Amino acid sequence: MSTLITNIAELMTQDLEHRVLKDAAVVIEGERISWIGAAADAPAADDAVDAGGRAMLPGWVDSHTHLLFAGDRTAEFEARMAGESYSAGGIAVTMNATRATADFDLTRLALGRVAEAVSQGTTYLETKTGYGLDVDHEARSARIGSTVADQVTFLGAHLVPAGQDADDYTDLVCGPMLAAVRPYVQWADVFCEEGAFTAEQSRRVLLACRDAGLGLRVHGNQLGEGAGVQLAVELGAASVDHVNYLAAQDVKALAGSWSGWDPATGAGERGTVATVLPACDLSIRQPLAPARALLDAGVQVALASNCNPGTSYTSSMAFCVTTAVLQMNLSVHEAVRAATYGGALALHKEAGRDADGERAVGSIAVGHRADLHLLNAPSATHLAYRPGMPLTYAVWRAGARAR
Ligand code: NIG
DSSP states (O other): OEEEEEEEEEEEOOOTTOOEEEEEEEEEETTEEEEEEEGGGOOOOSEEEEEEEEEEEEOEEEOOBOOOOOSOOHHHHHHHHTTOOOOGGGHHHHHHHHHTSOHHHHHHHHHHHHHHHHTTTEEEEEEEOOSOOSHHHHHHHHHHHHHHSSEEEEEEETOOOTTSOHHHHHHHIIIIIHHHHGGGOSEEEEEESTTSBOHHHHHHHHHHHHHTTOEEEEEESSSSSOSHHHHHHHTTOSEEEEOOSOOHHHHHHHHHTTTTEETTTTEEOOOOEEEEOHHHHHHTTOOOOOHHHHHHTTOOEEEOOOBBTTTBOOOOHHHHHHHHHHTTOOOHHHHHHHHTHHHHHHTTOOTTOOTTSSOOOSSOOTTSBOOEEEESSSSTTHHHHSTTOOOEEEEEETTEEOO
């Protein structure tokens, strides 16, 4: 079954050539994109959709979410808006609520959040464990996560539960907990920050997880300068996320990690993506991450929602893109790229990479997964020009109409 989507006013491909086509068309065959080009040259297909002069982008790739939770942290948010500062301790509130929730209900909650994201144009997403924090509950979160998200990250090292010795808990994460989650996850992460895990504990977790065959990610430099970025680069992590407080040597290390990779071809060894999370920065009243400086230094940047109950209770990638343009000085093209191709790069699913047999996401190119986002606007510029407006008009996820 093939579908021709025609009369696309602006097709922002986010492919390796950064092409933006005017008066364009796309053909979907099954779950893949089989043709793109000028509408006037489009081949016939079984079915046709008139895009009505709207703009099309790749579906958002949300490379950082925490959707496996129950409970509510409104009170903590209100306290923060009244002047209190964020601390990692709030994670325990969500841990208690999540542990107390039955499998069926936790699955339903997570699926509801995925549906909310997809209805706003997200077509590929990662999610993390990290609100179970014992062997059984982390394994349960990993198992449920594998049924609701495209990729799952093990974040047993999110917080040391009250009353436990930090080093003993780190041993638990590196041993029985890792073994229990391993069948369900692709990645491991650690919250390397004061109040969470020290550099030494973080290193232990990351090395154990790498030995177990997992790819690495790091929550780093969120609340202050620290070891997160350096550790992520040293251990070859796919991304370091937050990156609000960076020293000059952190930016240099991130940029250096990309020296063996060619952005024009996507060939070579990937470095460590800097994932910025502007909705979180706003929600905890932190300085926005220096995305402009990172891009200028040659770092590959991803934008993600960080949807979670403590620091960023939104899955709106459009909000993140708008903020990146209006407040972080990215162009619309750069912000959309970070929220599509950048996210795919952070998840090792970008254009031109198909090692696991699945289709690449995050850009519109022949052979890639047909993850498409049609805006109710003639150009992507409207994402920043009309902040807060519900601009998602239609969504295709793996070739199927999802909205
Ligand atoms: O990415 N920073 C650590 N983890 C989450 C927040 C988790 C929470 O407070 O519940 C984040 O912001």
